[in-house]
Structures are given as structure tokens and as C-alpha cells.
Amino acid sequence: DTEVTQTPKHLVMGMTNKKSLKCEQHMGHRAMYWYKQKAKKPPELMFVYSYEKLSINESVPSRFSPECPNSSLLNLHLHALQPEDSALYLCASSQEGPGPGYEQYFGPGTRLTVT
Amino acid sequence: GDSVTQMEGPVTLSEEACLTINCTYTATGYPSLFWYVQYPGEGLQLLLKATKADDKGSNKGFEATYRKETTSFHLEKGSVQVSDSAVYFCALSETGYSTLTFGKGTMLLVSP
Numbered sequence: 313d314t315e316v317t318q319t320p321k322h323l324v325m326g327m328t329n330k331k332s333l334k335c336e337q338h339m340g341h342r343a344m345y346w347y348k349q350k351a352k353k354p355p356e357l358m359f360v361y362s363y364e365k366l367s368i369n370e371s372v373p374s375r376f377s378p379e380c381p382n383s384s385l386l387n388l389h390l391h392a393l394q395p396e397d398s399a400l401y402l403c404a405s406s407q408e409g410p411g412p413g414y415e416q417y418f419g420p421g422t423r424l425t426v427t
Numbered sequence: 428g429d430s431v432t433q434m435e436g437p438v439t440l441s442e443e444a445c446l447t448i449n450c451t452y453t454a455t456g457y458p459s460l461f462w463y464v465q466y467p468g469e470g471l472q473l474l475l476k477a478t479k480a481d482d483k484g485s486n487k488g489f490e491a492t493y494r495k496e497t498t499s500f501h502l503e504k505g506s507v508q509v510s511d512s513a514v515y516f517c518a519l520s521e522t523g524y525s526t527l528t529f530g531k532g533t534m535l536l537v538s539p
Contacts, residue, residue, distance in 0.1 A: 318470075343525045354516055354529035355471070368526070402470055406525040412478040413459030413520025416527055418470040 315339075316419035318403050324425045327393060333422045335386040335403030343408040344386040345416065346378060349400040361386060362408050393426045400424075429454045433517050433530035440507055440537050448502040448533045450491075450517035458519040460484075460493055460500040461527070465514045474502075474515070512537045 316337045325331050335344065342363050347355035360368035361380040375397075377389040386403055400423055404416040434449040452458065459478045463471040475484030480495035489504045500517060517530040 316470075345526075352514075352532070352534075354532050357526065360526065404471075408525055409523075411523065413522055414525045415459070415461055415473050415476050415520070416525065417473065418463075420470040423468075 316403055316405055316417050318401075318419035318422050320422060321420065322423045322425075324427060325390065325393065326427055327395075329393075330389070330391045332390065333388040333401055333403075333424075335388075335419055336384055337405040337417070338384055339405060339417065340383075341405035341407055341417075342383060343406045343414075344380060345404040345406075346376075346386070346388050347402040347404065348397075349402055349421070355402055359388075390424075393424075395426050398424055398426045429458070429519060429521065429528045431517050431519055431528055431530035433515075433533050435531075435533070436514075437534040437536050440535070442509055442537055442539050443506045444537075446502070446504040446507045446511075446535065448515055448517075448535070450500045450502065450530060452498050452500065452517075452519050452528075454498075454519055454521060456521045458521050460491070461518045461520070462489070462491055462500070462502050463516040463518060463529075465516065465532075467513070471516065507535070507537045509537050509539055511535060 344361045346358040349355045359378045379387040400421045403419040406414045406416040430453045461476045462474040475486045477484040477493035483492045518527045
């Protein structure tokens with residue numbers, strides 16, 4: 313099973329709302345990722361968790377707050393977003409550790425619209 | 428730093444035509460190379476991969492060969508279908524790392 317699931321599929325929120333995106337994988341992967349993707353662009357890396365610890369934060373504004381409750385789950389908490397944050401948010405997972413560069417498996421994404 | 432360069436799109440083909448999407452890379456080490464496909468409204472799906480020089484990745488009729496001498500990983504298919512219409516991303520990951528470096532993506536449009 314190479315499935316990564318994400319909920320919700322679509323989310324509309326106002327600039328004063330607080331919401332969360334959720335991601336789950338059961339492949340035993342120890343690295344998990346959040347990406348932001350704008351139309352006609354490649355995904356932009358936001359955060360990387362390795363063995364449930366935040367290892368990379370690509371200078372993401374603090375209105376985005378990631379959380380990794382356990383090795384299978386990844387959340388992205390959203391607060392006071394701006395309209396320019398509207399995008400497709402993708403979660404991914406991969407193996408971690410020495411070896412060849414590992415492929416990532418992506419979820420279907422959450423389409424976020426900030427009004 | 429690492430980088431991936433893909434041909435600009437869109438690439439427009441008729442059904443059953445041959446496809447080549449060029450991809451070249453710059454890397455400091457010995458990367459693994461990937462092609463991902465993204466259908467409209469969906470996430471990215473791993474299409475194929477190669478982890479060392481001269482490896483050929485293949486899946487669903489698509490192929491790509493890891494060419495170290497030309498630092499290339501071109502995607503090919505002998506006969507495209509309308510259902511192949513999507514955006515294709517070339518990507519690399521360095522040995523010992525899992526973060527991906529993506530190309531800008533190439534949109535493929537196949538007409539009946």
C-alpha cells in the first residue's frame with residue numbers, strides 16, 4: 313500500500329479562522345513533508361519531519377504551524393491566513409536514512425481558498 | 428546547489444504520437460532521478476525512477492534512462508493516449524537525503 317491520505321479535500325476559510333489539515337500514511341515511512349503548490353508551478357517545500365522531529369522549515373510564516381503527533385500522522389494548523397495563501401497543500405512521505413535518494417509518495421492534496 | 432531543467436510546455440500531440448520530454452540536471456553528488464505525473468485536480472504520482480547511471484525506469488509505457496555523461500533523464504513514450512494529458516515533473520534526490528529538487532514541470536496535451 314503506497315497511499316497517503318489527506319483531509320479535507322477542499323477547505324474555504326476566512327482570514328480570522330483557525331483550521332487544520334491532516335495527513336496520514338501507513339507505509340512505515342519516517343520522513344513526512346508539507347508542500348504548497350500554486351497553479352502551473354512545481355510544489356514548494358514548506359516543512360520536513362524526520363523521525364517525528366521538525367528537521368526543515370523553509371522560512372514559512374508562523375501562521376502555518378506543523379505538528380507530527382506520531383510516525384503516521386502529520387497536521388498543518390492554519391491561523392490568520394492571507395488570500396495569497398490560497399493554494400493546493402500536498403503532504404508526502406518517504407523512507408529516511410542512508411541509501412540512494414528516496415522517492416516521495418504524495419497525497420491527493422487539500423485545495424485551500426482563503427477569503 | 429542542485430537543479431533540474433525541463434523543456435517548456437505545453438507539448439501538444441495527437442493520439443498515438445511519440446513523446447519525448449527533455450530533462451537535464453545539475454547535482455553535487457550521485458542523485459536518484461524521478462518522473463512524477465500530476466493529473467488535473469490531483470496530487471503527484473510517482474511515474475518512474477532510476478537510482479544509478481544507465482538504469483532505465485519504466486511504467487505504463489513510459490521510459491527514461493539515467494545518463495550520467497549527459498546528466499539527462501528524458502521521458503519517452505512510443506504512443507501517447509488522451510489519458511496521458513497531465514503535467515510531468517522531473518525531480519532528483521541526493522544520496523542519503525530524501526528532499527526533492529523539482530523541475531518546473533511540462534504540460535502535455537493529447538488530442539484525439
